[in-house]
Amino acid sequence: MTDNPEWRPCPCAQPADESPVAWRPRLVFAARDYVTGDAFTVVECPQCGLVRTQPRLSAAALAKYYPKSYHGAAGARRFPSVVEWLQNCLYAGRAARVERAAGGRPGHVLDVGCGRGHLLRAFQRRGWQVAGTEIDRHTAELVRAETGADVRPGLLEAFAGADGGFDAVVLWHVLEHLHDPAQVLRDCARLLRPDGTLFVGVPDVRSWEARIGGNKWFHLDVPRHVTHFSRPVLRDLLGRAGFAVLAESSVAPEYDLFSFVQTMLNRLGLRHNILYNALRSGAARLFPMDATDWLQVLVSVLLAMPLSALFLPWMLATVILRCGATVAIIATKTSRLPGGGQTG
Ligand SMILES: [Zn+2]
Helix, strand or coil, X not given: CCCCCCCCCCCCCCHHHCCCHHHCCEEEEEEECCCCCCEEEEEECCCCCCEEEECCCCHHHHHCCCCHHHCCCCCCCCCCHHHHHHHHHHXXXXXXXXXXXXXXXXXXEEXXXXXXXXXXXXXXXXXXXXXXXXXXXXXXXXXHHHHCCEEEECCHHHHCCCCCCEEEEEEECCHHHCCCXXXXXXXXXXXXXXXXXXXXXXEECCCHHHHHHHHHCCCCCCCCCCEEECHHHHHHHHHHCCEEEXXXXXXXXXXXXXXXXXXXXXXXXXXXXXXXXXXXXXXXXXXXXXXXXXXXXXXXXXXXXXXXXXXXHHHHHHHHCCCCCEEEEEEEECCCCCCCCCCC
């Protein structure tokens, strides 16, 4: 693995540590992109436990793995309207939770990787001043035009110079798309005012669903997901970046049932994520579907019924034992500075 020219040490490695065998990553499994069929490996850092997709692709190479349909066409829905309605209810609840953690009144929020701006709108409806970043320039312009919010193309660097200017920063299913999550969290800390609130959500690569799914897990999504987190690793990264965890949850209803069903269908040998692709509206499909694929969709729908019935006891167990497929954490910036590494 370390012989691969595109292999890089884990971001946790210090410059002096870069070559020793002790840093050789442990192979978790090989995995393919379900859109292109390209092969990748998923490896774990023996030092910090961060799981990563290899080889590490440049931003330009990675951009090719985001089809134009990934965010959906302008003005069009990605999913059926009932799903989008459910999403809006859930985002409203999340904005309310962040507001409670941030002192119970509206403030200034930055949504990093805001996508189509669902969460941003939920904050706006509560009276927040909202800002966002989105890596896809066209989507950023679209959301800016639709909401009037200060949405800039790019990542955190788009708000360089706004240090201490935000009451809350949101990283909702974004961190797994980024190569150096430790640096991103340090940058978030810098953008937040003292005692500011961070809201972060990621898939949990050590969850039961991930263990059953293996390289067929719905949330694995290589190579678009370049880092993969477990709860202890995420909590550790947050602590090192100067955050204290206030609350942790593993319920994300818009994902949970579906990712369980789709993961099981993938494991049963159906085409990877075929139901997910079928449910996306025509312009947002990630791969074209032929007649055989639609037959598989029919089989998937039939199997989805018993799988959904299985999901209820499964969900209760994962909620009680806190091992759901995704994790959401609300953290607060502590006045205590992390030991070193606070430079940008
Ligand atoms: Zn590491």
